[in-house]
Amino acid sequence: MRRTERSELDRSVEVLRTRKDGWARLSVPRRIALARDCARETLAVSPEIVAAACAAKGLDPASPVSGEEWLAGPVAILRNIRLLVDTLSAIERGGSPDLPPGSVRRLPDGRLAVNIFPRGLFDRVMFPGTTIDVWMQPGVTESNLRETMGGAYRRAAGGAVALVLGAGNVASIGPMDVLHKLFVENHVVVLKMHPVNDYLGPLIERAFRPLAGEGYLRVVYGDVEEGQYLVHHPGIDEIHMTGSAAVHDRIVWGETEDEQARRRAGYDPKVSKRVTSELGCVTPVVVVPGEWSGGELDYQAENVATMVANNASCNCNAAKLLVTWRGWPQRGVFLDRVSAALSGLPARRGYYPGSAKRHATFTSHPRARTLAGAAPDALPYATIYDVDPARAGDIVFQQEAWCPVVAETALDASDDAAFAEAAAPFCNDRVAGTLSAVVLASAPSQARLGDAFERMIAGLAYGTIAVNHWAAASYVLAVAPWGAYPGHTLQDVGSGIGFVHNTLMFDRPQKSVLRGPFVQSPKPAWFSTHRRGHVVARRMAAFEASPSVWRLPGLAIAAARP
Template sequence: MTIDTRHGAPQFPSASSTITSSSRETMDAAIAELVAHKDDWLQTSVAARIALVETLIADFSEVAPRWVAASLQAKGLQEDSLYAGEEWLAGAWTLLHSLSQLKKALLDIQQDGHPHIPGPIKTRPDGQVTAQVFPWRSYDPVLFGGLKAEVWMQPGVTAETLSSTQAVNYQGSTQTGKVALVLGAGNVASIGPMDVLYKLFMDNQVVLFKANPVNAYLGPLLEESFQALIKPGYLRVVYGGAEEGTYLCQHPNIDEIHITGSDKTFDAIVFGPGPEGQARKAARQPLVTKRVTGELGNVSPVIVVPGPWSQKDLAYQAEHLASMLANNAGYNCNATRVIIQHKDWTQRQPLLQQLRQVLSKLPTRKAYYPGARQRYQAFLDAHPDADQYGTSDEQNLPWTLIADVDANQTDDICFTTEAFCSLFAETTLEAGNVVEYIERAVAFANEQLWGTLNITILVHPSSLKDSAIAAAIDQAIAQLRYGTIGINYWAGAGFVLGTTTWGAFPGHDIYAIQSGNDVVHNSLMFSRPQKSVLYGPFRGPLTPPWFTNQGKIARKLFPKLLRFEKAPSWLKMPSIIKTAILG
């Protein structure tokens, strides 16, 4: 089996599935049903949509425990696993949380024509508008421990015109009903359903969802819990691999396509596979001319800013960095792939040593995603001196750190290629001072690393008391060409917040798609966002429950959060807080 591991996200090999592929007759019938109801969906009132979402919340809440159990089984995890909380958080809670936000947005639209922005709207000195979108409700400061988030708008949007860029498909313009094909991702259980909701409620299109063979086992549960959309003909679910996907992408009654996955798959959809597809791309002659959007991969960086880090800081941030990789066994497009450090920082090696200690204690995980072993080996072939921690056998891959990659080797696989497995790298930059280092790190991330999906910056609060460093960080946020930026908090958390956007930095076209050309989630329905920025405490009083060293707490806490999300109440908060502290 040949795995394309150069430049970009992987080209994943075909995956087997326990679900029988849909026949062409079945797929045609599903599309015909959607075509028959696409205009009905346009005419569905906001009040009726609110009622649909309320039903989805109730129905998915009932299915959620089985949803989580199926994911755990497929990923080789026991209910009491250190990693079990992930499936409650990213797999189930995130979807229910998104539905709650969608309901609130629709209620706001019903009242005022657009979703309400929960925080202040500001205009930066350069004229760019930012809107604080998280916390989005009164519970969030308690649940998320100081985390805040903004959405930065594209140039040209003003504070006065911002609301007119929200929920544009609800502003009475003449529309034509459309059928969207959503090609599900196989790694995180909530991705496919949330993409379905985005196309339906934000883009106003009925949806044909093709489950990914890797997690097609969730398809029947999705059909069960989304009957409120299936019964009236607004959603259909089909199954299959590349052959079925190709048929659907080229179907004349599919108007738009959305994919979460690899740039290689995106190119195969738009231009066709193999050398012929590459030739079409070079000639700028796409095979599929309908609109195709994607949320794709990334070589996600973390910029470590030198500062007066204590031993506790080093230990905390080592757990933070390890958690960014270990989540979902590294099969995330937002997993950290390159840690950037100042070459002469005295704490560089102590941080790496702490990170090695964390990795050495982490249980290894099943390499469940297709092609993982071959991708992993390609990195090892390029860096045979990589540090490996834990068991490597037929089931598991070790946690792996490739330290001190030469930043001048711009074509190194660590910089050009998303590993999409249990591996990340570290590199260093020379600079005369911290401000110069920040500037060089921003340029390196923008120019040398593949993709524009997400990036994280770790900077000590004492460093930010230096006005020059604080100004350099502010300038870095403005200059970084990434769709999500995390300051002292893993940018990947932006995936679960919902009110933030999730997707690439705008500007990619189909001929150089990189991390994609659209956003999802975005429950406040901004039509002209540029990036989302998360701000968290450098080291808060409570360790976030998604850290790997909080696994025992997480598997107890997240089921409670799921029940809370179904029916939020302050009466449930004491039990949640107690569990978050004591487990």
């Protein structure tokens, strides 16, 4: 594990404090130039980022599965940069982020929704039929929407130094948090790498060398000791972290349960600075019943298996709980096909500390079933089907597995419409977390349910809701805000406070709703069964770094051969 000496931590913070006001005053054209320079450097170092992550996770960098590391690493970072450049260019032209005509509409409950995807030819070619709407918090109207966008560019304010406590599981999380703090919130940043993936630190430093070279970013290393030192450093103005609620509470309320209880009772947090966070979630997948063909059953089984298998299931948006209707005639067939799809995938190395122990805990559940065997250093896939929904305290409802396990619970309802009405309250009230949720529903089912389906989508209290796609797609696409559903507090932090990405710079988003076709064609590059996912993802990285219509044909051809 790498460590940065305290004297160097102090120097890093000191440099940032001398540069924070300069960054706050920096012109938009100069910001655009720095962002473009970072895109060029990021593309250059991308193969090394992917190779390093694959080595750490036991993946072959030349195999299709390496596409995961391309998509969740360089592609996401480069797209984030490109979209920030687009927004900054709009601010330079007209003073605010750009929204195309007709993108704003009123929802039946009065909230405002803004369509933000697709935003160009690339989006339409690669994600046909896919849309993303951002639903605003109450009080945002057509007349004041522009006043709730790009707040850091509308208000004159002094600079600040933000500490970003990086995540250990995904290569893009730390860099994208840095981009959000710098370009959306107007803060300079010290990024402390997580010990699990601190091997990425030098590569991130090279990718963001234009920012670091001008004193707007510092990358440092260490464990709990260095993190605590920076959290309480007088030169740090605010903190953003990605991790678990348990780690958040140790930072904010104290190391022991007794100290946390005492401080909570008197509302005496150890940290008086602003703390934002993106934390865990037991991600539900609501399966809306319908009459599915054999091909549709197979496609959705692969879809769910991908949500479980990706990154050894060490994702805060990994599918953890299938929510089905007990009366659905195809329920058993679908669950069997999910199990078969998982059994057909290679088991992954349990690279993340603690994941093997969590796997042992979850597979000791009385309804657990371990699937195909695995290599000695890999964790076999496991299912925990038919968990009683009345068992409110069951581990599958209350704890994020962080290992390749997926559970299922079946709700009793008189018909599919009653199931749709019951699904949102069940997920909101019984399942831990509010980060993201997935809904699988065929077009005929959506049409048949009509308003009942839309009420379910409206009722789900999650920061991101993905219909027929994995919610991680919204993360990688980077245009929508990514974070927990608003309303959490330091005392009850849930899935976190605040949001990142958000390249259109909405100040008051409530949630994002991504919708896609029931069967996407071509098959999405992130599917674990895609045989050329790594080829598609690498070409996507090149496109995002330097968009050109001339790159689209080759990219589309690669995507069309799954």
